[in-house]
Amino acid sequence: MHSSLNDHMTLLKEIAEFLNEETEMETMLQGALKKLLTRSVFASGWIFFIDGKGKHKLIAAENLPPALMENDCRSMKRGGCWCVSRYHNGELQKASNIIECQRIEQARRQSEKSSGEITHHATVPLQSGKEKFGLLNVATPNTIEYDQSELALLESIAFQIGSAIKRIHLTRQEQEIALVQERNRLARDLHDSVNQLLFSVTLTSRGAMEMTEDMELRDAFHDIHQLTQEALTEMRALIWQLRPKGLETGLLEGIKGYAEMLGIHVVTHVSGVIQLPSRIEETIFRIVQEGLNNIRKHAGTNQAELFLTVNSTDVLVILKDDGRGFHAGKIPGTLASVGMQSMRERAQAVEGTIEWISAPSEGTEVFVRIPY
Template sequence: MESNRTRVEGVFLVQAEERSNIELLKEIAEFLNEETEMEQMLKGALRKLLEGTLFETGWIFFINEKGKQELIAHENLPKALQQNDCRHLQKGGCWCVSRFQNGELEKASNIIECKRIVHSRKTSSKDYDGITHHATVPLQSGQERFGLLNVATPNTIRFSEGELALLESVAFQIGSAIKRIVLTKQEQQVALVQERNRLARDLHDSVNQLLFSVTLTARGGIEMTEQQEIKDTFKEIQYLTQEALTEMRALIWQLRPKGLENGIIEGLKGYADILGLALSVNVKGVINLPARIEETLFRIAQEAMNNVRKHSGVLQVELYLTITPTDVLLVVKDEGRGFHMNELNSLRSLGLQSMRDRAHAVSGTVDWVTEWNKGTEILVRLPY
């Protein structure tokens, strides 16, 4: 009789746990469906997973095709792992990342003592809160893999099959949500390109043609009058209109660059020609960059050449491009008038903040080396 009661109680406990897991999965699914920003979505999903289970800490790596990893989200990390911007989690070897890169990690798995956690305990005086082992599961959608979800609990070296199954279900939901956001971003990018093309056509067909007409009118005015004062006025109108026409053509080219399909170097040479700049280019390495990095680099170089034309007082510019296995380095240099570095805050018209914002959007940096009457160098580093 006692045995039957124990069996029944066990069944009820299992059923209660299953109901709890289903409710958690439903809550996480609803949250994932509402979010549109990647990092916010990952952090929120990780937080809900920890709140609804016995897992107490977790972190998510994104890992690209080259094996480069990025700690994209984490929750409730012990102080030893949080130290120095989570340096211990991001550096050194790791079984889970190695298995992921080798295609050997296909489902949720218990991990033996983690090398990175062990290293943090040996080198840090901070508390590690009893975290020694973790479970890991790949984040993927179909055959497309994005990274890893890792979770841990103090003083726990192994998780049950039920806990690993739940972790796998959550990872499947997160992987699908990642894919949805990636596709949405791609659609937005396509829409942005289409809008740029439309605006470029409108500018070319309307404003550009009007400016060209004003130029011709001013030229006719110069020939029709004998009064020097009026001639000078028409000449000034012609000059200003021609400058505006050059600016407009450069703007249209920025919106819809011709020649970029032949590579970033050819594209930049074409833009320099439009601005009337003599561009010399030096390249080290093979140019094979992701589309987003190439466009960011292209836009920053455009802005830098705009600055040379408008503010340097010279029409010669040098461009140095170096591609390494992890970064692309760009230097844009002129021998013009330069400026004092303490003037940076007041030089918004130079587009310096725009360049910095573009670089930061892809985790890159932009710096300047300049001195009055000694030219300017713009230094760009973008990881990829």
């Protein structure tokens, strides 16, 4: 017993040191899980993150039997189970022995691969104070339950992991705040220097154009004026991207304000209540922002429609124009393709999807679906 206690204390120390050194969430969780399984009676383990709606995500897994790993851990990622349900209902407060696991049973029925003689697992919530993040599950072949010392070890490690998750969340928030501050500083600098300089050039070129009677000079100053006006619009758009005005008063107001700055009239259609997490809201804003840029530069129209539909699981955004369109299967030009790739990357960053429907002279529709 004394030896077992020493082993537990050594393991707790090792995991604590590891958690304190890591800054990437998934690397941290995977590494902690591996250390736990290597130095304890637990043979397999997995971690679910669970949101406020009870939707779970497999964030880390180690040494799962082949049946559970089949089809990219499909049985672990889909469907419901007792432990996730009990967690969401607030019935899991400490480490618990689970009688049997629906996911393991399903994998054993549907797969011809080995389940490693695993039929049951123990589970413990991951939390920091009153803030909950998900579940840590562990299993051992031919084991129906663990003794109290093993459950106590599981609780201690879950406490450490919960604290580390909270630390990384706080670090990310600080980084996001610093990024916003830097964007605001850069936006101010651009506005105070480059933007004002471009504005001065437009005034000077227009004045020079009116003062001279030489037609060649007039044409030259006219070209300078036009190019500078275009650059001024681009600069204002860039400043908007760095520091979106109006977004703090609502997503639609921010979009309308940006469109107005570009000279585009947007008709909006909303279905559902817009109460989105800030990250999702900014992602939608940035995607629509780039879509509006493409309309101004490539569509040859100043009219657009925006459809925003919000339900209990995801949000659908459709940005539609009646412009010149393009062959959806072909790259419509370097600048447009860069913008489209940026939109795709933003959607994928929040596990969303995006697609374009377009044809020459038939306008373009952008479909974005984002879970939240």
